[in-house]
Amino acid sequence: AQTVTQSQPEMSVQEAETVTLSCTYDTSESNYYLFWYKQPPSRQMILVIRQEAYKQQNATENRFSVNFQKAAKSFSLKISDSQLGDTAMYFCAFASYSGGGADGLTFGKGTHLIIQP
Amino acid sequence: GAVVSQHPSRVICKSGTSVKIECRSLDFQATTMFWYRQFPKKSLMLMATSNEGSKATYEQGVEKDKFLINHASLTLSTLTVTSAHPEDSSFYICSARDQLAKNIQYFGAGTRLSVL
Numbered sequence: 001a002q003t004v005t006q007s008q009p010e011m012s013v014q015e016a017e018t019v020t021l022s023c024t025y026d027t028s029e030s031n032y033y034l035f036w037y038k039q040p041p042s043r044q045m046i047l048v049i050r051q052e053a054y055k056q057q058n059a060t061e062n063r064f065s066v067n068f069q070k071a072a073k074s075f076s077l078k079i080s081d082s083q084l085g086d087t088a089m090y091f092c093a094f095a096s097y098s099g100g101g102a103d104g105l106t107f108g109k110g111t112h113l114i115i116q117p
Numbered sequence: 118g119a120v121v122s123q124h125p126s127r128v129i130c131k132s133g134t135s136v137k138i139e140c141r142s143l144d145f146q147a148t149t150m151f152w153y154r155q156f157p158k159k160s161l162m163l164m165a166t167s168n169e170g171s172k173a174t175y176e177q178g179v180e181k182d183k184f185l186i187n188h189a190s191l192t193l194s195t196l197t198v199t200s201a202h203p204e205d206s207s208f209y210i211c212s213a214r215d216q217l218a219k220n221i222q223y224f225g226a227g228t229r230l231s232v233l
Contacts, residue, residue, distance in 0.1 A: 033220050045161075045210065045224035052220065091160060101219025104151045104163040104176075105212075 002027045002094050006108035013082055014116050020067075021077045021111050023092030033095040033102045034068065034075045039110075040088040048090070051075065079113075087115045119145050121213050123225025130201055131233055138196045138228045140211030147213035150194040151222065152186065155208040167194040191216070201232045 003026045013019045025034070036048040051059045051068050059066050063083075067076045079086055089110045095102035120143040130136050140150055148169045153161040165186055166174040173186035183205075185197040194213075198205055208229050212222040 037224075042226070043155075043208065043210075044226050045212070047221065047223075050220065095220070095222075097220075100149060101214055102222065104166050105153075105161070105222065106163065107160045109160045 002029075002032075002096070002106045004092050004094050004106050004108035006092055006111050008111045009109070010112040010114070012114040012116060015082060015084060017082055018078065018080050019082055019113065021079075021090055021092075021113065023075045023077070023108055025073050025075065025092070025094050027073070027094065027096075029096055031097045033097065034066075035093040035095070035105065036064070036066070036075075036077045037091045037093060037107075038086075038088045039091060045091075049077065082115050084115050084117060086113060088113060119143075119213075119215060119221075119223045121211065121223045121225040123211050123228055125228060126226060127229045127231075129231045129233065132202055133200055136198045136201055136230060138198075138209055138211070138230075140194045140196070140213065140225050142192045142213040142215075142223070145213070145223075146191040146216045147194075148191060148216055149214045150188060151212045151214070152184070152194075152196050153210045153212070155210060155227075157208075161210060198230065201230070203232045206230055206232045 032053045034051045038046045049061045063080045091110045092108040093105040122141045124139045150167040152164045155161045167188040169188045175181045188194040210227040211225045
């Protein structure tokens, strides 16, 4: 079974600063996917960024980027130029790969990110 | 982006009644959908994987007779909480895996179930 660990229950930074959220995972599989999801107070899960394990290049989506260290089983999220709208719970998630695609997600406990004005 | 509609958004029911929650992919086909449960201030836990035209696969510890799943078409999966009790009160969220972009799951807005 896979496990996902987020060691920062809460983080607070000033608007426009850069913040990094940590995530480590444990698996014996070689082919899998990793995700960061954002859950604002509305509780709608929003995909922030995804990474395929077989890709060495770190994924980037505008202000969001990851540092994927496969050997260390680490998958941190960096948010640059943070904005008030980034305030939310952030979940790191793991999915095994089956023939049909990504399986159901295993989530970490989440990090509550607060962006201060 | 892809849209997943989940209905109802909130339901209050009496203990012993059954409640059905619908999850629809509106602009893509999804042979596979997933059901999650989220307790207050907690993370999401995978309950089951719903496959179109076949039986659902339940995670360990999830009662299949309590949480009935039906996936009768490529765009609709339903979760029925049977004989609901107060301990079933929770936030239930579905997601649908895009048949074409198979590494992406799109989430519904969730259903808050309160059992009195």
